[in-house]
Amino acid sequence: MTQAPATDAVQKERSMILQKEMIADHYKQLEHVAETGRKVVYTFVPGNLNELIRCFDNLLPVHPEINALQNGMRKRTGKFILDAEKQGHSEDVCTYVKADIGMLRAGNIGPAGTKLPNPDLLLLSYTGCFTFMKWFELLREEYKAPVAMLHTPYQGDGTISDHMRNYMVKQLREEVIPKLEQISGQKFDIDKLREMLARSREAENDLVAVLESAKHRPSPIDAYFGGVYYIGPIFSAFRGTAGAVEYYRALREEVEARVAAGKGPITPDGELKEEKYRLVVEGPPNWTSFREFWKMFYDEGAVVVASSYSKVGGLYDQGFRHDPEHPLETLADYCFGCYTNLNLPSRVALLSKYVQEFHADAFLINSIKSCNSFSAGQLLILREVEERTGIAGGFIESDLVDPRYFSGANIKNRLESYFQMIMQKSKGAA
Amino acid sequence: MVLDELVDYCQRLYEDLDFRSVQAWKAAQPGRKAIGYMPIYVPREIIHATGMLPVGLMGGDMEIIRGDAYYQSYICHIPRSTIELGVSGRLDMLDGVIFPSICDVIRNLSGMWKLMFKDKYSKYLDLPQNFMPNVGGDFYVDELRSMAGDLQALSGVEVTNARLLESIRLYNRNRALVNALYDLRAAEPWRVPTVELYLLLRAGNVLPVEEHTELLQTYRALLDTAQRPQLDNSRIVLTGAFCEQPPLGLIRTIERAGCYIVEDDFVLGSRWIQGPVAETGDALANLVSAYLERSVANASVYIADKPKGESLVKACRHRCGEGVIFCAASFCDPALLDQPMLAHAVEAAGIPYTEFKYSENTGQFQVIKEQTGTFSDSLKLWGTT
Ligand code: SF4
Ligand code: SF4
Numbered sequence: 001m002t003q004a005p006a007t008d009a010v011q012k013e014r015s016m017i018l019q020k021e022m023i024a025d026h027y028k029q030l031e032h033v034a035e036t037g038r039k040v041v042y043t044f045v046p047g048n049l050n051e052l053i054r055c056f057d058n059l060l061p062v063h064p065e066i067n068a069l070q071n072g073m074r075k076r077t078g079k080f081i082l083d084a085e086k087q088g089h090s091e092d093v094c095t096y097v098k099a100d101i102g103m104l105r106a107g108n109i110g111p112a113g114t115k116l117p118n119p120d121l122l123l124l125s126y127t128g129c130f131t132f133m134k135w136f137e138l139l140r141e142e143y144k145a146p147v148a149m150l151h152t153p154y155q156g157d158g159t160i161s162d163h164m165r166n167y168m169v170k171q172l173r174e175e176v177i178p179k180l181e182q183i184s185g186q187k188f189d190i191d192k193l194r195e196m197l198a199r200s201r202e203a204e205n206d207l208v209a210v211l212e213s214a215k216h217r218p219s220p221i222d223a224y225f226g227g228v229y230y231i232g233p234i235f236s237a238f239r240g241t242a243g244a245v246e247y248y249r250a251l252r253e254e255v256e257a258r259v260a261a262g263k264g265p266i267t268p269d270g271e272l273k274e275e276k277y278r279l280v281v282e283g284p285p286n287w288t289s290f291r292e293f294w295k296m297f298y299d300e301g302a303v304v305v306a307s308s309y310s311k312v313g314g315l316y317d318q319g320f321r322h323d324p325e326h327p328l329e330t331l332a333d334y335c336f337g338c339y340t341n342l343n344l345p346s347r348v349a350l351l352s353k354y355v356q357e358f359h360a361d362a363f364l365i366n367s368i369k370s371c372n373s374f375s376a377g378q379l380l381i382l383r384e385v386e387e388r389t390g391i392a393g394g395f396i397e398s399d400l401v402d403p404r405y406f407s408g409a410n411i412k413n414r415l416e417s418y419f420q421m422i423m424q425k426s427k428g429a430a
Numbered sequence: 431m432v433l434d435e436l437v438d439y440c441q442r443l444y445e446d447l448d449f450r451s452v453q454a455w456k457a458a459q460p461g462r463k464a465i466g467y468m469p470i471y472v473p474r475e476i477i478h479a480t481g482m483l484p485v486g487l488m489g490g491d492m493e494i495i496r497g498d499a500y501y502q503s504y505i506c507h508i509p510r511s512t513i514e515l516g517v518s519g520r521l522d523m524l525d526g527v528i529f530p531s532i533c534d535v536i537r538n539l540s541g542m543w544k545l546m547f548k549d550k551y552s553k554y555l556d557l558p559q560n561f562m563p564n565v566g567g568d569f570y571v572d573e574l575r576s577m578a579g580d581l582q583a584l585s586g587v588e589v590t591n592a593r594l595l596e597s598i599r600l601y602n603r604n605r606a607l608v609n610a611l612y613d614l615r616a617a618e619p620w621r622v623p624t625v626e627l628y629l630l631l632r633a634g635n636v637l638p639v640e641e642h643t644e645l646l647q648t649y650r651a652l653l654d655t656a657q658r659p660q661l662d663n664s665r666i667v668l669t670g671a672f673c674e675q676p677p678l679g680l681i682r683t684i685e686r687a688g689c690y691i692v693e694d695d696f697v698l699g700s701r702w703i704q705g706p707v708a709e710t711g712d713a714l715a716n717l718v719s720a721y722l723e724r725s726v727a728n729a730s731v732y733i734a735d736k737p738k739g740e741s742l743v744k745a746c747r748h749r750c751g752e753g754v755i756f757c758a759a760s761f762c763d764p765a766l767l768d769q770p771m772l773a774h775a776v777e778a779a780g781i782p783y784t785e786f787k788y789s790e791n792t793g794q795f796q797v798i799k800e801q802t803g804t805f806s807d808s809l810k811l812w813g814t815t
Contacts (some may be wrong), residue, residue: 088773090766092504092787097767124732126559130533133559133732135766141738141771148557149732153569154531156540156554163572167558170565343554344541369504372763376509377538379500384545427645 003030013266015251019233022243027112029060034117039183042119042139046312047335049176051196051322056184061123061237062116064135068099070111072287072401080106081402094131095402097138100142103143110254117422121183122179123176125150128312128340148179158346160336168332191410194324196240201324206248207234211317211412213243213255214305215358218275220258222265224285224304224386225294235313240322246430267298276301277422280354282308282381283366283374286398289406300363300419302362306354308347311339318350320415336408340373360370364394369405392425394418433652436645440629443615443636447490448517449637454521455483463585464752465551466527468512468536469673470730471702472555473717475597476578477528478639480585485524486699487512491677491791500542506761507789508674511530516547525584526551528577532673532730533764551584553577559732561722570718573611578714594713600639602706607646608634608725609701614653616749619690620660621653625682631697661688664809667751668689668694669742669772670758670765672728676788683795684755688806694747695728702726730766738768746781753810755802756785 016335033040040052042062053059071077081095088107089098103109110116110118122145124136131148150171172418177188201314211229214223221227230251238244264272268291271319279297281304286293297304314320323330335341342350355363363385367375382393396414399405433441441591456462464483465654467474474484489511497514515521529540529552540554556573578589587593608631615622634642668684672695684691704724708716727733727741746754754776758765760785769785776783784805786798 077485088770090769090787092761093763093766130537130730131763131767134729134764137733137766137771141774149734151559151566151732153556154537154554156529156537156556161572161576163569163576167560167565167569170568171560174562174565175560223556343544344538345544347541348545362615367502369502372505372534372538375502376535377500377542378540379502380545 013250014255015228015247015254018247018250019229022233022247023240024112026060026237027110027114030062030097030110031112031114033060033221034219034309039119039120040117041123041180041183042136042145042148043123043125044132045185045235046129046340047125047150047234047340048239048313049123049125049331050179050237051193051200052172052176052331053123053190054240055185055189055196055355056180057420058186060178062119063236064100064139065096066236067103067110067116068096068401070156071099071103071242071288073290074111075288075403077102077288077401078403094135095163095400096370097131097135099401102144111293119145121145122147123150123180124148125152125335127152127335128154128338129371130289131373136230146179146183148176150176150335152341154337155341155343155346158279158343160333164336165329165332168335172328172331190327193327195323196323196328197327199242199245200234200240200322203234203239203244203248204314204321207231207245209252210248210255210318211306211310213259214303216259217279217359218262218272219278219305220255220263220265222267222272223299223310224279224281224307225267225290226265226388227248227304227307227310228285229244231310231313265303269295269298272298272301272303275303277362277419278303278305278358278360279364280304280306280351280358281364282351282358282378284309284368285372286368286406287401288399288403289408292408293406293411296415302419305358308339308351314338315350320351322347344351344377344381348384348388351381351385355385355389355391361391361426362394362418363389363391364396364418367397369397369399370402371400392421431648431654432646433649433656435647436652437626437629440626440633440645443633444629447492449485449522449523449636452485453482454788455638456523463525464523465581466521468527468529468532468539469508469699470530470532470728471557471699471725472528472530472720473574474639474699475594475707475713475717476574476589476598477581478600479578479589479593480581480587482525482581482585483638486697487515487521487527487636487677488632489790490515495792504761506674506759507536507791508759509535511790512539513542513603515545516543522549526553526679528553528555530555531557532764534638535763536673551580553580557721557731561734563719563722565719567722570716570721574714576715593779595709598707598713598716599709600643602709604634604639604643604646605701605703606706607643607650609645611650612701616692617664618660619663619692621656622657624685624691624694625678628678628681628696631700632685632716634700635697662810663688663690664754664806665690665692665750665752666806666809667692667742667746667749667753668755668757670756670762671696671771671788672698672730673767674759674790676757676759677790677792679795680788680792680798683799684802687799687803689755692751693745698726698728729768737775738771742772743775743779743781746776746779751781751806752780752785755805757785758785758787760787760789
C-alpha cells in the first residue's frame with residue numbers, strides 16, 4: 001500500500017538518496033530476471049512476508065499496490081481504471097485492483113517505465129482486507145500463476161489466540177514454504193530467516209524512533225505525508241535487508257538532528273517554519289493529487305503527528321518487533337497486528353491514544369471510496385474518538401488512485417473551515 | 431391452510447421488521463434467548479443446540495433515519511439497515527449477534543456492534559479459507575468450540591454432543607426439504623414461483639427450525655393442489671445476491687418479465703452445506719468437515735483448486751439454465767470483484783448473460799423489467815446453451 005518515490009524535496013537528505021537507490025536497484029533486478037533466472041513473487045504490503053521471500057535468494061517480490069500508488073502519483077491510473085471498467089470491472093470496487101488490471105492490459109509497464117516480469121507465484125498473504133483475495137483470484141486468471149494462500153484471521157475480539165497463531169504457523173509450514181521452495185528450487189533455511197528477522201528488528205527500532213519524534217514540538221516529521229516515504233522500505237521489498245537497516249539508521253540520525261535543532265518537517269516547498277496544528281489522520285492518502293493534497297496542509301501550518309496509514313504494514317510503535325527466536329510465530333503475529341486487521345474498538349482506542357500521546361489538537365479522517373477495509377465504520381470511529389478525546393473531528397472523502405474522486409476545491413474548503421474551527425476553539429480555550 | 435394463506439403468512443413474517451414472531455417465541459417461555467446472525471453462513475445448529483433461537487438478519491427495505499449517519503454513500507445498504515434496526519430498538523430482543531467473515535463491511539460491523547451495543551454478545555466468526563482438515567479444519571474446530579462456549583455461557587445450556595447431533599438432524603431435514611423445492615422449481619418452475627420460494631426461505635430466518643420444516647412440508651403438499659399454467663418463459667440462473675437481498679418487487683419483476691429463475695443464491699446460508707451433515711460421531715467435527723468439503727462456491731470463499739466460475743457453469747447445465755443474470759448489490763465488493771471472472775467463464779461456455787445492480791431499498795423496477803424482458807426474449811429467440 002505504501003512506498004512513494006523519493007520526493008524531489010528542496011532538501012535532499014542522505015536517507016532520501018538511499019531509498020531512491022534501493023528502489024531503482026530493485027526495479028533493475030526485476031527488469032533483468034530473464035537473464036538472471038530469478039523468480040518473481042507478487043505479494044501485498046499488509047502482512048507481507050518479505051523476510052521469508054528474501055531468505056530464498058533467487059526470489060524477488062513485487063507489490064501490486066505499490067505499482068498502483070506509484071502509477072497514481074504519475075497520473076497514469078485514471079486511464080488504467082477506465083480501461084478496466086470498460087472490460088467489465090465494476091465502478092464500485094477498489095481502484096487499486098482496477099489500476100493494476102489496467103496496467104497489465106497496457107503491457108505491464110511498471111512505474112519505473114520498464115516492463116514488469118510476470119509472477120512465478122502469487123503469495124496471497126491476506127491481511128486486513130478481503131479484496132486482496134479477489135485481487136489475486138483475478139491475477140491468477142490473467143497470469144495462470146500458482147497461488148500460495150495465507151489466511152490471516154481477524155482480531156475480531158481484539159486479541160490473538162493460540163489457535164489463530166497455530167493456524168498461521170501450519171499454513172506457513174504446509175502451504176507457503178513448500179510453494180516458495182518449489183518456485184525457487186531452493187531448500188528453506190530457517191537460520192537465514194532468523195538473520196533477516198534480526199535485521200528487521202534493527203530497522204524497526206529506528207523507524208519507531210522516527211515516528212515517536214513527532215511527540216516533540218515542533219514535530220520534526222510529518223507522519224502522514226512524510227510518513228509514507230519513511231515506511232516505504234520497511235513495508236515492502238526491503239525489510240530484513242542490510243539496505244533497510246542502513247536507510248533507517250540514516251533517517252533516524254537526520255530526524256534526531258532536526259529535533260536537536262528544533263526544526264519542523266521538510267515539505268516539497270522546503271522546511272515548515274511554523275507548526276500551527278497538530279493532527280492525527282485516519283485513512284490512506286490520495287495519490288493522484290498527493291502534492292496538492294499535502295500542500296493544503298502545510299500551507300495552513302498543519303502537521304500530521306500520527307497516522308493510522310503508516311501502520312498498515314505493522315504496528316511497531318505499539319511494541320511489536322520481529323523475533324528471530326520464534327521465526328514462524330513472529331511472522332504470524334506480524335500479520336495479525338497490521339492496522340486494518342484490528343477490530344474497530346482497537347482502532348478507536350489506538351487513534352484516541354495517538355491524539356493524547358502526540359498532543360494533537362485535530363483529528364481528521366480521509367475516507368477512501370475504494371476501501372471498505374478502512375472506510376466502513378469510519379463515521380462511528382469519528383464520533384468515538386471525538387467523545388474520548390474531546391476534540392472535534394474533521395471528515396473528508398477522496399480516493400486512492402481514481403482522479404474522478406479527488407475534488408481539490410471541495411477538500412480545500414472543508415479543510416480550511418476545519419482548521420478555522422480548531423483555531424477558534426483553541427482561542428476560546430486560551 | 432391454503433397455499434395463499436401460507437404465502438401471506440410468510441410475507442407477513444418477511445415484512446415484520448419488529449420481529450414480533452421472535453418476541454412471541456421468547457415470551458412463550460421465560461428465559462428463552464435469541465441470537466441474530468448476519469449473512470451468509472453460520473452453523474445455526476450450534477445456536478439451536480443451546481436452546482436459543484437463531485435469527486437471520488438480512489437488513490430490509492425500511493426508512494433509514496439514523497443508519498445513514500453511520501455510512502458513506504459508497505458503502506452497500508445492508509449495514510445501514512442493520513444499524514437502523516439496532517438503534518431503533520427493533521433488535522432489542524436479541525441476546526447477541528454473530529458476524530461471519532464475508533467481507534470487510536460485515537467484519538467492521540462486528541466491531542461497530544461491540545462499540546454500540548456494549549452489553550450484548552457479539553462475535554466475529556472467522557470461517558477458514560484454508561480447506562486442509564489439519565490446517566483450516568483444526569482452526570475452525572477451535573473457532574466453533576469458542577463460539578459454542580460463549581453460547582453455552584449465555585444460555586446456561588451445555589452443547590453436548592448428543593444435543594448437537596440432534597440439531598444437525600433437524601437442520602439436515604430442513605435443508606433436504608429446501609433442496610427438494612429447489613429441485614422441483616428447476617424441473618417445473620411454473621409450479622414454484624421464486625417469490626414464494628424466497629418468502630419461505632426468509633421465514634426460516636425467524637422461525638424455529640422445527641416449525642419452518644413443517645411449513646416447508648405443508649407448502650410442498652399444497653403445491654400438489656395448485657393449478658398453475660406453464661408459461662413460455664426463459665430459464666435463468668441468478669447469481670450475486672448472497673448477502674444484501676434484493677427487494678421482493680425485484681424478484682417479482684424478473685419473473686413477470688418472462689424469466690423462470692431456476693437457480694439463485696438468495697438466503698444462501700440455508701443451503702450453504704451441500705448434502706446432509708453426518709448425524710453420528712463427533713458433531714462438531716461433522717460440521718467442520720461439511721464446511722470444508724461441501725460448502726457452495728461463493729465469492730466470499732477462496733477457491734484453490736478449481737477454475738473460477740466452474741460451479742456457476744455447472745449449475746447452468748444442471749438446471750438447464752439458458753442464461754445468467756448477474757444481480758449484485760451496489761458496492762458489494764465480493765460479488766462485483768467476482769463478476770468479471772464468472773462472466774468470463776459463462777461466456778466461454780457459450781451461456782448468454784446480463785447484469786444489473788440493486789439495493790435492498792430499490793423502488794423503481796422499470797429499467798430492470800425492460801432489461802430482463804429483453805434478455806428473456808433474446809434467449810427464447812436465439813440462445814440456448
Ligand atoms: S480495499 Fe483497501 S486495503 Fe483492500 S486492497 Fe483496496 S485499498 Fe488496499
Ligand atoms: S452486500 Fe456485499 S459488501 Fe455489503 S455487506 Fe454484504 S457481502 Fe459485504
